[in-house]
Amino acid sequence: MKFSNKCPKCESNDIYTDEGITKQGVRTAIGISSWTRLYFDMYICSNCGFTEEYVREEDLQDSKKMEKLKENWKKKNTGL
Numbered sequence: 001m002k003f004s005n006k007c008p009k010c011e012s013n014d015i016y017t018d019e020g021i022t023k024q025g026v027r028t029a030i031g032i033s034s035w036t037r038l039y040f041d042m043y044i045c046s047n048c049g050f051t052e053e054y055v056r057e058e059d060l061q062d063s064k065k066m067e068k069l070k071e072n073w074k075k076k077n078t079g080l
Contacts, residue, residue: 001043001052012047019043036068 001007001015019041023029029037038059043052059065 002054007045007050009050010048012045014046015043016046017041017043033068033072036065038065
């Protein structure tokens with residue numbers, strides 16, 4: 001949805017995001033260690049309710065945050 005502007009579930013173009021909007025509430029970030037958080041943007045289809053979340057680009061570019069993620073989270077086995 002972030003890149004296609006289309007819902008992968010119902011194919012609606014009625015997509016809304018909080019990207020670039022000041023966040024409030026519990027669904028604004030995830031803790032990756034005691035003191036480190038990753039912030040993300042949400043994309044919601046107003047037709048069927050399907051949602052996607054993406055870590056903000058500035059957090060993806062922060063090498064210290066990405067190292068904390070790799071230290072504290074399990075890597076998903078891709079089976080390859």
